[in-house]
Amino acid sequence: METILSRYKTVKKEEVKTWFKVAHVYDFPENGGLCAKYKDKQIAVYNFTRKNTWYACQNVCPHKMEMVLSRGMIGDEKGIAKVACPMHKKTFSLETGKNLNGDLDAIATYPVKIENNFVYIGFSE
Amino acid sequence: MKTIIVVGNGMVGYKFCEKFVSKSGKDNFKIIVFGEEPRPAYDRVHLSEFFGNQDAKALELAPVNWYSDNKIDLITDESVTDIHRNTKTITTAKDREFKYDYLVLATGSSPFVPPIKGVEKKGVFVYRTIEDLEGMLSYADQIKKSKPNAKAAVLGGGLLGLEAGKAVMDMGLEPHVVEFAPKLMPRQLDSRSSQVLQLKLESLGINIHLSKATNQILGNGSITGMEFGEDDKLDVDMLVISAGIRPRDELGKTCGLEMGVRGGIIVNNKMQTSDENIYAIGEVALYNHMIYGLVAPGYEMAEVAVEQIIGNDTLMSTDIDMSTKLKLIGVDVASFGEPFMPAEKGHSILFENKTKSLYKRINVSHDGKKLLGGILVGDASDYNMLHQIYLNGMAIPENPEELILPAREGGASFGSAMDLPDTAQICSCENVTKGEICGSLTNGSCESLADVVSCTKASTSCGGCKPMVVDLVNETLKSLGKEVKNTICEHFEYTRQELYGIIKIKKITTFNEAIDTCGKGDGCETCKPVVAAIFASLYMDTANKEEVIQDSNDRFLANIQRNGTYSVVPRIPGGEITPEKLIVIGEVGKKYNLYTKITGGQRIDLFGAELNDLPAIWKELIDAGFESGHAYGKSLRTVKSCVGSTWCRYGLDESVSFAIELEDRYKGLRSPHKLKGGVSGCIRECAEARGKDFGVIAVEGGWNLYVCGNGGATPKHALLLAEKIDNETCLKYLDRFLMYYIRTAAPLMRTAAWLDKLEGGIEQLKKVVIDDSLNIVAELEEEMQFLVDAYECEWKQVIESEEEKKRFKHFVNSDESDDDLVFVPMREQKMPEPWNY
Numbered sequence: 001m002e003t004i005l006s007r008y009k010t011v012k013k014e015e016v017k018t019w020f021k022v023a024h025v026y027d028f029p030e031n032g033g034l035c036a037k038y039k040d041k042q043i044a045v046y047n048f049t050r051k052n053t054w055y056a057c058q059n060v061c062p063h064k065m066e067m068v069l070s071r072g073m074i075g076d077e078k079g080i081a082k083v084a085c086p087m088h089k090k091t092f093s094l095e096t097g098k099n100l101n102g103d104l105d106a107i108a109t110y111p112v113k114i115e116n117n118f119v120y121i122g123f124s125e
Numbered sequence: 126m127k128t129i130i131v132v133g134n135g136m137v138g139y140k141f142c143e144k145f146v147s148k149s150g151k152d153n154f155k156i157i158v159f160g161e162e163p164r165p166a167y168d169r170v171h172l173s174e175f176f177g178n179q180d181a182k183a184l185e186l187a188p189v190n191w192y193s194d195n196k197i198d199l200i201t202d203e204s205v206t207d208i209h210r211n212t213k214t215i216t217t218a219k220d221r222e223f224k225y226d227y228l229v230l231a232t233g234s235s236p237f238v239p240p241i242k243g244v245e246k247k248g249v250f251v252y253r254t255i256e257d258l259e260g261m262l263s264y265a266d267q268i269k270k271s272k273p274n275a276k277a278a279v280l281g282g283g284l285l286g287l288e289a290g291k292a293v294m295d296m297g298l299e300p301h302v303v304e305f306a307p308k309l310m311p312r313q314l315d316s317r318s319s320q321v322l323q324l325k326l327e328s329l330g331i332n333i334h335l336s337k338a339t340n341q342i343l344g345n346g347s348i349t350g351m352e353f354g355e356d357d358k359l360d361v362d363m364l365v366i367s368a369g370i371r372p373r374d375e376l377g378k379t380c381g382l383e384m385g386v387r388g389g390i391i392v393n394n395k396m397q398t399s400d401e402n403i404y405a406i407g408e409v410a411l412y413n414h415m416i417y418g419l420v421a422p423g424y425e426m427a428e429v430a431v432e433q434i435i436g437n438d439t440l441m442s443t444d445i446d447m448s449t450k451l452k453l454i455g456v457d458v459a460s461f462g463e464p465f466m467p468a469e470k471g472h473s474i475l476f477e478n479k480t481k482s483l484y485k486r487i488n489v490s491h492d493g494k495k496l497l498g499g500i501l502v503g504d505a506s507d508y509n510m511l512h513q514i515y516l517n518g519m520a521i522p523e524n525p526e527e528l529i530l531p532a533r534e535g536g537a538s539f540g541s542a543m544d545l546p547d548t549a550q551i552c553s554c555e556n557v558t559k560g561e562i563c564g565s566l567t568n569g570s571c572e573s574l575a576d577v578v579s580c581t582k583a584s585t586s587c588g589g590c591k592p593m594v595v596d597l598v599n600e601t602l603k604s605l606g607k608e609v610k611n612t613i614c615e616h617f618e619y620t621r622q623e624l625y626g627i628i629k630i631k632k633i634t635t636f637n638e639a640i641d642t643c644g645k646g647d648g649c650e651t652c653k654p655v656v657a658a659i660f661a662s663l664y665m666d667t668a669n670k671e672e673v674i675q676d677s678n679d680r681f682l683a684n685i686q687r688n689g690t691y692s693v694v695p696r697i698p699g700g701e702i703t704p705e706k707l708i709v710i711g712e713v714g715k716k717y718n719l720y721t722k723i724t725g726g727q728r729i730d731l732f733g734a735e736l737n738d739l740p741a742i743w744k745e746l747i748d749a750g751f752e753s754g755h756a757y758g759k760s761l762r763t764v765k766s767c768v769g770s771t772w773c774r775y776g777l778d779e780s781v782s783f784a785i786e787l788e789d790r791y792k793g794l795r796s797p798h799k800l801k802g803g804v805s806g807c808i809r810e811c812a813e814a815r816g817k818d819f820g821v822i823a824v825e826g827g828w829n830l831y832v833c834g835n836g837g838a839t840p841k842h843a844l845l846l847a848e849k850i851d852n853e854t855c856l857k858y859l860d861r862f863l864m865y866y867i868r869t870a871a872p873l874m875r876t877a878a879w880l881d882k883l884e885g886g887i888e889q890l891k892k893v894v895i896d897d898s899l900n901i902v903a904e905l906e907e908e909m910q911f912l913v914d915a916y917e918c919e920w921k922q923v924i925e926s927e928e929e930k931k932r933f934k935h936f937v938n939s940d941e942s943d944d945d946l947v948f949v950p951m952r953e954q955k956m957p958e959p960w961n962y
Contacts, residue, residue: 004945023937031636031647032673034937042945045937050637050647060945064960067945068689071677075649078615084650086677086685091650103188 004065007041008058008108009124010097016111016122025117033083035059035070036121043110043121044070046094048081054112055094056121061085062104069107127154127226129434130215132205132376134160136168137407137423138231139186144428146195150435156197157223161204162254165189184255208380210400227402227434230377230390231427234370234408234418239280243342249364252279252289261365265296268362276301277363278351280339282309284451286367290331293365301332301359303351305368308335313449313460317477318484318502325456325482325503334359372409372416385411394440396430404430417445421553428556446516446553450501450508456482457505462498462515463488471497476529485529487511489521496521496528509593510542517549542596551597552583552590562594563601574598611871614651617644621797621872625659634660636674654679655872658759661795662867665915668758669922669929678757681933682919683739688946688957691739692732693719694756695746696792699766699784699804700727709749717742720954726763726801728754733955735942739933743920753920755793759873761800764788765813769806769823776806778823783852784812787821790856791863793916797870797879800863801836815843818876819859824848828855832862832890835877844880844887847895860909861894861902868905 022036022045033046042059055074059067064087072083074094081094092099097106111122129145131138142158145151160166167184192199200217207216214224236251238244248268250261268275277293279286282304294300304311308319309326323333337357342364343350350360377390383399385391389411396404396412406426408418417423422445432439448461466473466488476485487499496515501508511528514521521528545551547560561581565571571580577598578584584591612618617640619627624643633639639656640648648656653674660666668679678684683691695710710729714721719742720732734742743753756762764787767773769780784804794800803814804821813836814820820831820843827849834843847858870879883889892898923929935943948955 027931027937029673029932034932035935037936037939037941042936042943048647064687066687066689067943068677068685071680071685071689073650073653073673073676074647075616075653076647077649079646081647082649086680087689089650103191105190 004060005058005062005105008060010106010108011110011122011124013111013122015124017125018123019113019120020123022119022121025114025119028119031074033070033072033074035067038121038123042067042070044072044083045112045119045121046070046074046083048074048094051076051081053081054114054119055081055083056110056112057083057092057094057097058108061087061090062099062107063088063090063102128224129154129156129227129229130205130223130225131156131158131229131231132215133231133233133407133409134158134162134166134199134201135231135233135407136166136186136420137233137427138229139166140424141229141231141406141427141431142192142195142197143187144431145435146197148431148435154434157225158192158197158199159203159205159217160199160201162256163202164255165192165199165201167255205376208376208403210380210403213402225402227404229430229434230398230403230405230409231407232373232376232409234372234416236366237369237371238366239339239368241339241342243344243348244366246342246344246348247346248344248348248362249342249366252285252292252365252367258292261293261363262296264363265293265298269297272362274299275362276360277365278303278359278361279365279367280351281367281369282306282333282335283312283367283369284310284449286365287326287331288451289365289367290326293363294331298363299332300330301334301361302326303334303337303339303359305338306335309333310458310460313458313464314500314502315465315486317475318486318500321477321479321482321484321502322456322458324479328482329456370408370416370418372411374409377405377409385414389416392426394429394443395433396426396441397433404433406430412441413443413445415445417447419447419449421446421556424554425556448512448515450505450512457501457503457508459501459505459508459512460499461508461512462496464498464500466497471495474526474529476526487525487529489525493523493525494520496525499529501529509590513542513545513549513551513593517546519545542593543600551593552581555582555585557581557583559597562597566598566601567605613655613872614649616640616646616648616652617655619643621655621659622869624655625662625868628656628659629663634664634666636671648674650676654759658795658797658872661760662912665793665795665912665917667793667917667919667922669919672932676759679759681736681739682743682753682757682923683734684757686732686957687960688948689736689943690732690946690957691734691736692730692756693734693739693742693746694724694728694730694754695751696754696788697728697751698788698792699764699781701766701781701785706749706751709746709751713742713745716745718955720951720956724756727765728756728763730756733948733957735946736933736935737940737942740924740930744924747918747921747924752792752918758793759796759798761788761791761794761796761802764791764802764804765817766804767806767809767811769804773806775809776823777825778806778828780804780806780812780821780823783821783828786852787856787859790913791859793919794863794867794912796863796867798873798875800876816840817843819843819862821855827851830855830858833876833880833887835875837875839877841877846887846891857906858894861905862890864905864909865890865893865901 020038028047030049033044036043036045044057044059046055059069072086074083082091084091091101092107097109113120166186204218205215206218214222216222236253275298277298278301279289280303282302290300290302308316337353340352352358372389374390383391390398390405392405392410392412398405407423429439429441450459471490473488483503485501488497545559549559551559571577584594611620654676657674668675672680722730724730764784766780766784770776801817802819803812803817805812805814806823815831816834816836822829830847831843832846835841947958
């Protein structure tokens with residue numbers, strides 16, 4: 001199963017080589033997420049309207065390796081944006097990927113930009 | 126830099142490392158830990174939980190990277206084979222050599238296998254490691270296939286043996302516990318308490334055989350039975366040996382350390398062996414001529430060894446407390462201090478109630494001032510307090526029997542946790558005193574229970590002291606003038622009941638409005654579903670209205686299962702279904718390749734539906750006249766029925782018709798937790814109505830209405846609310862009862878727990894529901910009628926709206942389904958690939 005996780009590596013904004021156009025802003029629910037497909041990757045994308053920010057991370061939860069994070073509820077813990085996995089409520093910072101209520105490995109996060117009402121995710125390859 | 130080699134990575138070996146890295150002198154040392162098992166240390170005390178969840182990860186004491194983060198070399202899957210004391214080196218099974226300055230032996234113990242003829246036969250197991258459990262599970266599966274009534278015996282009726290008995294019962298085998306002594310748990314219980322425990326275990330289906338010496342294991346290759354005497358045999362298909370432990374002291378023996386006559390490496394009160402550079406801790410160490418098989422003394426030994434190596438002069442206690450408390454299959458058993466006391470030391474006070482499987486004994490000194498020990502079976506809720514009184518030598522009441530008599534009006538007659546001295550050890554596993562717990566709050570370094578637990582580590586091991594820690598924290602916070610409230614989370618400083626009132630009065634209808642008016646931050650996975658459930662209870666909003674604040678199941682109107690697929694359960698009120706409808710369910714299952722199963726609640730479960738297929742599946746079901754069964758929501762699930770007077774020769778009333786009427790009335794009703802009902806046509810109770818949140822049973826002259834029953838982990842029989850009432854009155858009382866519960870219960874609190882908390886209990890509930898003592902029943906009935914009239918099927922809402930359907934796509938930018946999904950075949954159907962982590 002290491003192979004699934006190894007597909008996902010955090011990308012910093014300055015490392016972006018490809019901005020992948022995902023979908024229209026209006027396709028996303030406010031304060032909720034959806035999953036995007038990019039090559040062999042599944043990326044969870046969240047429209048955090050309350051923070052007026054977008055976040056993206058791997059869709060796979062590192063706890064049981066299920067492709068479900070995009071379906072999780074988002075919110076904040078002491079101001080830090082987070083997502084709760086719908087399977088067992090493991091929570092992850094959407095800013096750093098850190099597992100906030102356990103010792104799981106951090107999830108990979110990706111930069112998001114909005115242009116002309118379209119959502120783009122940044123990849124380094 | 127000096128090197129410490131720790132041999133053994135069990136609970137005590139791990140604890141040594143954990144204590145070490147918390148010390149300031151740690152930087153002068155390098156630690157290398159050897160574990161022969163393939164995985165890092167795990168919690169063996171809770172091994173039996175592995176049967177329930179098969180989740181080895183959950184038992185882990187720390188993840189692998191904890192070791193590297195703390196600069197400890199963890200070498201797993203490699204055992205140490207030799208110690209060369211003259212060169213201060215060890216060699217391993219892979220023939221590698223390592224040099225040490227200090228060596229810590231934490232090799233623990235192995236199960237003792239008595240030399241019985243035939244123990245090598247297939248199907249004989251010991252109960253010690255996760256691998257042992259996995260071996261038992263797969264063997265049990267195998268024998269169950271060829272033999273539906275397969276039996277398993279456990280050799281040994283001690284603590285661990287009884288747990289193993291429960292484990293084999295959970296595997297679906299008929300359990301038999303065989304003990305050599307004439308009583309169960311011979312080291313902890315007297316014969317009377319053993320009898321009480323035996324009756325209780327037998328009533329739960331565990332067969333007990335005492336005073337049995339096993340002569341040989343029968344069978345040709347695989348075990349088929351056990352022979353005790355010539356004509357005394359027990360047929361069994363599997364055997365688990367739990368006959369005690371033997372220290373794993375081979376390393377000590379071969380390198381010439383001083384050993385006990387019956388094994389164990391002799392240590393002094395510094396935990397040093399006869400070689401001052403070699404320490405032994407845990408179950409391999411022989412201290413005071415004893416091997417201590419509990420985790421708390423092992424942890425204390427680890428601490429002593431750490432301090433000694435660092436250079437502090439901490440010594441091992443001389444008196445080691447061997448008190449234990451355990452929960453066996455829902456039976457409390459505890460013993461503390463001296464459970465059996467010779468008459469010359471004091472006198473005993475006994476309380477016994479066999480019909481309730483209760484036995485309590487305390488041993489009191491002759492002058493009546495000190496508690497010397499005791500035994501509790503059936504109800505150990507007073508264990509923590511009694512144990513503290515014993516440990517701290519506290520004064521006891523003039524009439525010591527008050528300590529064990531069942532609580533009468535006014536509650537317990539003796540002290541609260543706050544009366545304990547500051548030196549009282551509350552958490553013996555982690556060695557945390559009352560002073561440390563309360564001090565962390567009064568000195569300001571901690572502000573909540575969670576803070577206290579993480580900074581003192583109290584209650585993180587066996588968890589037995591948790592209730593006491595909670596009491597201490599709450600009482601201390603109160604004394605500091607801080608309010609202790611069951612607030613929902615960091616975003617809402619209210620209880621659910623308060624928030625319910627605020628939302629109702631301010632007519633709040635969206636989450637954003639709620640958090641902006643009376644909360645802070647952006648919400649989280651705890652408060653969002655609470656607010657969603659309040660909206661549903663107040664306005665009958667379906668989950669579709671604001672899907673992003675719903676728990677996963679509500680958001681997708683189906684139950685999320687392993688691998689992220691869903692199960693679909695259409696409503697089948699009262700379990701009544703036409704052949705035509707059955708065929709439709711069968712066709713849908715076939716078309717979408719769903720695993721199909723009849724549920725325990727008279728419905729049909731269709732598993733393995735992919736997110737993208739849900740709307741299409743629902744459409745076919747709805748076209749055939751089905752609705753959502755709300756199997757996913759915290760809402761009414763089913764009203765189970767027997768067949769009643771329609772077909773049954775005993776039936777007194779039409780239980781099916783009434784069950785359907787009730788299920789239709791309350792379908793979709795959102796509540797603090799799931800709700801289940803049952804209607805039985807006579808007192809034979811085939812619908813098990815008294816195990817439900819509400820249950821109706823036909824009797825001569827009408828229906829008896831029961832409320833607040835519960836199946837599940839803490840089963841409870843429902844209590845009688847009203848007798849011999851007609852259909853109309855029954856509905857009226859149910860409306861009132863359910864609305865009152867919905868208004869006042871905490872999140873995820875089922876009716877049974879809610880009634881437990883309700884001051885005055887069932888009598889108070891009768892006053893509210895029947896006598897209208899709060900003058901609210903008209904309002905409650907009105908609210909319920911509004912909710913009943915506002916019902917809409919949420920599956921139907923989805924399939925009729927293109928907008929709603931959008932969220933049931935796996936990918937926002939593609940119509941493909943999840944390409945990482947894997948299914949494997951099982952008994953002509955499919956299942957998700959098992960979890961391997």
